[in-house]
Amino acid sequence: MVHRSKNSKPGRSWIGFLYACGAGLALSQPVAAQSAQWPLQDLSAFRQPGSSWQLASDVHARLGKPNVLETSNGAGILVNLPGKKQHGEDLFSNKEFGDIDLELDYMMAEGSNSGIYLQGRYELQLLDSWGTTSPRPGDNGGIYERWDDSKPEGQKGYQGYAPRQNASKAPGLWQHLKVSFQAPRFDASGKKTANARIIRAELNGVLIHENVELQGPTRGAIGGDEKATGPLRIQGDHGAVAFRNISVREFKTPAPVLSGLQYRVFNGQFKKERLDTAKPVATGSSPILTANAGPLSKEYVLHYTGKLNVREAGDYNMALASQGGGGFIRVNGRDITGSGRNREKIQLPAGETPIEVIYSRSGDWGTPTLGLVISGPGLRDSYIGDAITPDDTDPIMVNADQNTILRSFIDVPGQQQKIVHAVSVGSPLNVHYTYDMDRGMLVQVWRGAFLETTPMWHERGNGTARPQGAIQRLGLPFFTLGRLATQQDAWSADTTGSGYRPKGYVLDEKDRPTFRYQIHGSTVTDAIRVSEDGHGISRELNVSAPAADLYAKLAEGAQIEALGKDLYLVDGKAWYLQLQDAGGAKPFVRDAAGKKELIIPVKGRLSYSILF
Structure with a gap:
C-alpha cells in the first residue's frame, strides 16, 4: 500500500533539520559540548557497584539460552550478570547530569530485561523484543509507564510511550542507542517551570521518539520528586546485559x-x-x-x-x-x-x-x-x-501489510553508485529485504517500516527508494556465485567470462519471489523467505550442474566469528548467519582486501538463514 504521510515528515532538506533545531536539537549534526567517553577500564565512574557488575574484554549471548552472557577477562565492556545466588543491583553514576546527549551500545541476553534511567527517574526500557511486531511502552526502546497504585487494576500504568517501530536486534548482537534529553526546569524558588523531555531518541539508526514531554518520573524512579540534575542509572536486577562505548555530552551553556x-x-x-x-x-x-x-x-x-x-x-x-x-x-x-x-x-x-x-x-x-x-x-x-516553516512535501510511504514488491534504485552508502536493478520485498511481519538482480546478491535486510519512495516519485524524482527500519547491510555489491581456481583467488568484481544472465523472478502462491539467473553454465534459482517468527530470513539457492570450482560468498565484514557448528557472527556481532544445508560442503573464512569473507563450495543446493 502506498500513501502520503503527514504524520511523520522526515527532514528532506535543511529546513526540516532547522525545524528540529527549533525544538532544541538535531542529533545528526556533531555538536561541541562537554563530552566524555567512559573508558570502562574500571568501575570508578559508578558509586558502590554491586557484585553482579563486572568488566570484560568480550561478551557473547547464546541463542536458545535465556539470560546467559559469556564473558572474556579484560576491560572495556560493562556487564551485568544477576542470578539466583547473586541478586543484581541497579548501577548509579557518581556524576549527576542535567541536559545530555547519551550514546551507547548494548547487548541483551535472550529473554533479558534492563533499562536506562535518565537522572535516575525517567526510564528507557531495554528488553529482548526480537521479532515483536507491535511494540508497547514496555518493549525495547519504550519510555516506561508512570505508575499509580491507587488506580483500578489495568489503569495503574499511564503516560508510557511505545517506540514508533520495533528496531530491536537479536540477543547477542550489539544495539546502538542515541538519546537527547532535556532536564526539567525550575525557578529560583524550586518550583518546576518546565517538564523533562526526550527531545529525540534513535535505536539502531531509527527514530523511535521525538519531542516527548515527561510529566513526571516513570515507575521505579529513585523518588517521586524531580530535580535539575541526577545520576545516570542502569537497571541491574532483571537480566543479563552488556554495555560499551558509553558517551555523555553535557549541555550547560545558555543559548546565545x-x-x-x-x-x-x-x-x-x-x-x-x-x-x-x-x-x-x-x-x-x-x-x-x-x-x-x-x-x-x-x-x-x-x-x-x-x-x-x-x-x-x-x-x-x-x-x-x-x-x-x-x-x-x-x-x-x-x-x-x-x-x-x-x-x-x-x-x-x-x-x-x-x-x-x-x-x-x-x-x-x-x-x-x-x-x-x-x-x-x-x-x-x-x-x-524566524519561525521555521517545515518542508511541505508529503513523504510517499509504501507499507507492506501484505507481501509487497517494489523495483527501484537503492543507494550504496559511502559509494558514488546506486544499485539500479534492485527489488525490495516487504513482509507483514515487518522484516524486509533488497535483492540486486545484476549480481544475484542479497543486499540488505531490515526490520520495521518498509520504504519511503519520495525521492522516486516526487516531482521528477531520481528513482531511489529508502528503507525505513533498522537496516542491516550485507556488504558492498558483490556476486553471490563465482569461480575460484584456488581458495585465495580474488572474488569476481564483474561478469566477464561468467555468462551471467538475469532471468527475472516468479511468484509463489503467497506472492513471494524466487529469483532466477544463469552463471558459469548453471541455472540458478534463489528463494528468499521471511521466517514465520520474524527473526530473519532464509535463503535457498539451487544450482544446476555446478562447476567443480564454483563457490558462494555468504558474508563479508570486519570480523566473522564461528560460534559452533554452522553458526557465525558477522561484522562485529552485527548479524548471525546460520548454515542449514550445503550438501556436505565445508565453509571457510578468509582474508580479502582488509575484510573477512565467508566462502563455501557449491554442490547444488545451498540454504542458510540470516538472523538480525
Missing part, C-alpha cells in the same frame, strides 16, 4: 543572544558594493532576526548589524538558515557562507562580538525565512531567527 539589531533594506538583487554606496529604501531596528523587516516583498536585500553574545569562549559552528533567498553571515569581518548542515567553524570570545547578517530575497518563491544556527562549548544546537 543577538542584540542591538539594526537593519537596512535595499531594492533589487544583492551586490556587495551596494551595502556601502546605495541608499536604503528603509532602515530600522528589530527585536528579532527576520526576513520580513521593511516594506518590500520581492527582490530585496536585508543588511543587519548587531551583537552576538556567547557565554564561553571557544570554537563555534555557525550557518545561515534561509528560505526564499540566500545570504551569509559576517563575524569580525569574516564571511561565513555555510548553510543548513554545512557549518563553518569560527572562534568566538566570551561576551559580545559584532555580527552582520545579509539576506537576499529573490522573486516570490518560498516563504521568506531568516535565521542562524550555532553550536559550541556546552551548547546544544541553537536557532535564532
Whole structure:
C-alpha cells in the first residue's frame, strides 16, 4: 500500500533539520559540548557497584539460552550478570547530569530485561523484543509507564510511550542507542517551570521518539520528586546485559543572544558594493532576526548589524538558515557562507562580538525565512531567527501489510553508485529485504517500516527508494556465485567470462519471489523467505550442474566469528548467519582486501538463514 504521510515528515532538506533545531536539537549534526567517553577500564565512574557488575574484554549471548552472557577477562565492556545466588543491583553514576546527549551500545541476553534511567527517574526500557511486531511502552526502546497504585487494576500504568517501530536486534548482537534529553526546569524558588523531555531518541539508526514531554518520573524512579540534575542509572536486577562505548555530552551553556539589531533594506538583487554606496529604501531596528523587516516583498536585500553574545569562549559552528533567498553571515569581518548542515567553524570570545547578517530575497518563491544556527562549548544546537516553516512535501510511504514488491534504485552508502536493478520485498511481519538482480546478491535486510519512495516519485524524482527500519547491510555489491581456481583467488568484481544472465523472478502462491539467473553454465534459482517468527530470513539457492570450482560468498565484514557448528557472527556481532544445508560442503573464512569473507563450495543446493 502506498500513501502520503503527514504524520511523520522526515527532514528532506535543511529546513526540516532547522525545524528540529527549533525544538532544541538535531542529533545528526556533531555538536561541541562537554563530552566524555567512559573508558570502562574500571568501575570508578559508578558509586558502590554491586557484585553482579563486572568488566570484560568480550561478551557473547547464546541463542536458545535465556539470560546467559559469556564473558572474556579484560576491560572495556560493562556487564551485568544477576542470578539466583547473586541478586543484581541497579548501577548509579557518581556524576549527576542535567541536559545530555547519551550514546551507547548494548547487548541483551535472550529473554533479558534492563533499562536506562535518565537522572535516575525517567526510564528507557531495554528488553529482548526480537521479532515483536507491535511494540508497547514496555518493549525495547519504550519510555516506561508512570505508575499509580491507587488506580483500578489495568489503569495503574499511564503516560508510557511505545517506540514508533520495533528496531530491536537479536540477543547477542550489539544495539546502538542515541538519546537527547532535556532536564526539567525550575525557578529560583524550586518550583518546576518546565517538564523533562526526550527531545529525540534513535535505536539502531531509527527514530523511535521525538519531542516527548515527561510529566513526571516513570515507575521505579529513585523518588517521586524531580530535580535539575541526577545520576545516570542502569537497571541491574532483571537480566543479563552488556554495555560499551558509553558517551555523555553535557549541555550547560545558555543559548546565545543577538542584540542591538539594526537593519537596512535595499531594492533589487544583492551586490556587495551596494551595502556601502546605495541608499536604503528603509532602515530600522528589530527585536528579532527576520526576513520580513521593511516594506518590500520581492527582490530585496536585508543588511543587519548587531551583537552576538556567547557565554564561553571557544570554537563555534555557525550557518545561515534561509528560505526564499540566500545570504551569509559576517563575524569580525569574516564571511561565513555555510548553510543548513554545512557549518563553518569560527572562534568566538566570551561576551559580545559584532555580527552582520545579509539576506537576499529573490522573486516570490518560498516563504521568506531568516535565521542562524550555532553550536559550541556546552551548547546544544541553537536557532535564532524566524519561525521555521517545515518542508511541505508529503513523504510517499509504501507499507507492506501484505507481501509487497517494489523495483527501484537503492543507494550504496559511502559509494558514488546506486544499485539500479534492485527489488525490495516487504513482509507483514515487518522484516524486509533488497535483492540486486545484476549480481544475484542479497543486499540488505531490515526490520520495521518498509520504504519511503519520495525521492522516486516526487516531482521528477531520481528513482531511489529508502528503507525505513533498522537496516542491516550485507556488504558492498558483490556476486553471490563465482569461480575460484584456488581458495585465495580474488572474488569476481564483474561478469566477464561468467555468462551471467538475469532471468527475472516468479511468484509463489503467497506472492513471494524466487529469483532466477544463469552463471558459469548453471541455472540458478534463489528463494528468499521471511521466517514465520520474524527473526530473519532464509535463503535457498539451487544450482544446476555446478562447476567443480564454483563457490558462494555468504558474508563479508570486519570480523566473522564461528560460534559452533554452522553458526557465525558477522561484522562485529552485527548479524548471525546460520548454515542449514550445503550438501556436505565445508565453509571457510578468509582474508580479502582488509575484510573477512565467508566462502563455501557449491554442490547444488545451498540454504542458510540470516538472523538480525
